[in-house]
Amino acid sequence: MDTRPLQKIDLNLLIALEALLEERSVSRAAQRLHITQPAMSKTLSRLRSVFGDALFTRNSRGIQPTPRALELEQALPALLADISRLVSGNAFDPWATTGEVVLALSEYVGVALLPPLIRRLHEQAPRLSIRTITRVENQLEQLAGGNLDFAIHISQSHYPPEFRVYEVGSxxxxxxxxxxxxxxxxxxxxxxxxxxxxxxxxxxxxxxxxxxxxxxxxxxxxxxxxxxxxxxxxxxxxxxxxxxxxxxxxxxxxxxxxxxxxxxxxxxxxxxxxxxMKYMLVMHERGANSPLHQWMWRQMVETLQSLEAPE
CATH class of the missing domain: 3.40.190.10 (Periplasmic binding protein-like II)
Incomplete structure (x- = not known):
């Protein structure tokens, strides 16, 4: 993808363009964005330079969008909404969630954990895929590198601070x-x-x-x-x-x-x-701001808590 045309785009320009298109007035758009009218006029000048079009012409009621501006008016709301979701993230909906979560655990732990966990996930996130791996060396490195999302393993002597751990039991x-x-x-x-x-x-x-x-x-x-x-x-x-x-x-x-x-x-x-033998559920901090990883962590912890404590 050639991103060079994007280098001259300031996101604030697009926000200003949306205000101009909706208000059909430079002064009202300026008030809406809490800037002065001269500053909005300067912003409009920059918009005209970016798009190579006058964008608006003046009439008795304010400003009238050009055909090019009307084209932009159709695409701009969806574009700004996509950017907003990209920055802030979507509201997490387990039912609609897709993708794959990779979990490392020994088979004997999986025999006890997976049946109730998968039943819970099927009821709440039926489109989510789970992949388990039983033979994984250097699990902390794999978690940090993104090859694993979670691991349940025998407790190690030390966990660096970038790992979140939960004691499963012993x-x-x-x-x-x-x-x-x-x-x-x-x-x-x-x-x-x-x-x-x-x-x-x-x-x-x-x-x-x-x-x-x-x-x-x-x-x-x-x-x-x-x-x-x-x-x-x-x-x-x-x-x-x-x-x-x-x-x-x-x-x-x-x-x-x-x-x-x-x-x-x-x-x-x-x-x-x-x-x-003490067991730990582990994830790396790279998932700290991932709604999916945080939700999965809660599902695993609650499932583990529901199991009968090891003898």
């Missing part, structure tokens, strides 16, 4: 196994765990979490004499648990969705694994 670590697993009988010890194969659920933000004690503890569970499975798919991990003697260390929150966790139980971890 969940203690647990040992997940099938209901009739041998580990459901007797005490859970590191020695007993070492005799069973391990599932490691990939969580993209786990490496940045405040889980030093947990990481060390869970690393002790691994035994080179036993096989293991690493996956980022929660449903796959739970199905393997239901059909094998594998165990899965992770937050008890994984069982929040009763339908998905059918046949799976959470056992206490051995001594030393009592550090709960």
């Amino acid at each position: 969940s203690p670590p647990a040992i997940l196994v099938r209901e009739d697993h041998p580990l459901t009988h007797g005490d859970i010890t590191w020695e007993r765990l070492a005799t069973y194969p391990l599932i490691r659920l990939y969580i993209s933000d786990l490496g940045q979490a405040e889980l030093v004690r947990n990481s060390e503890t869970f690393n002790r569970m691994r035994n080179p004499q036993q096989g293991s499975l690493e996956t980022s798919h929660l449903m796959t991990a739970l199905e393997v648990l239901r059909n094998t003697d594998y165990f899965l260390p992770g937050p008890a929150y994984m069982l929040q969705n009763e339908a998905a966790a059918r046949g799976i139980v959470a056992l206490p971890t051995p001594e030393g694994a009592d550090h709960s």
Whole structure:
């Protein structure tokens, strides 16, 4: 788009032109804009220069627009209204809102959060699209860069001031196994765990979490004499648990969705694994003046508050 012709346009000139067209009088237009009549006459001179047309001719009743001015009269109200909306923003209407919101969260959080959240959004903003991503590294950088709109992840040790955070809740670590697993009988010890194969659920933000004690503890569970499975798919991990003697260390929150966790139980971890995992909802300040982002934030917070608190 060639924007060079726009360089000589002053928005105030267009506002003055609208007043002249509506008042059909230089003096009344000046009064309306709270300027002197000589100043309005000077503005009219500038308008004539910009548009290359006299725009108005004088008659006994004031000023009469030229054909060019009448053309401008048809287009000017809509143009000024568009500029006003561009500057101030439209009144936010969830029902009419379109576009896409990108949310990063682990699958086990999504299993609990997404069904009620999507139901709420479908009722209030049916045209809005939600895209979730489960494997996202460096989530704060992605939020700052605009690749993500929101993230729900395990709490990090530090958040720069440009991030808005809301503590979702916390969940203690647990040992997940099938209901009739041998580990459901007797005490859970590191020695007993070492005799069973391990599932490691990939969580993209786990490496940045405040889980030093947990990481060390869970690393002790691994035994080179036993096989293991690493996956980022929660449903796959739970199905393997239901059909094998594998165990899965992770937050008890994984069982929040009763339908998905059918046949799976959470056992206490051995001594030393009592550090709960804390979760945060995060957004970058770039969305501070976005009605959509502010509205979505409220919807997620209210949905999270409506869920049963993690055990």
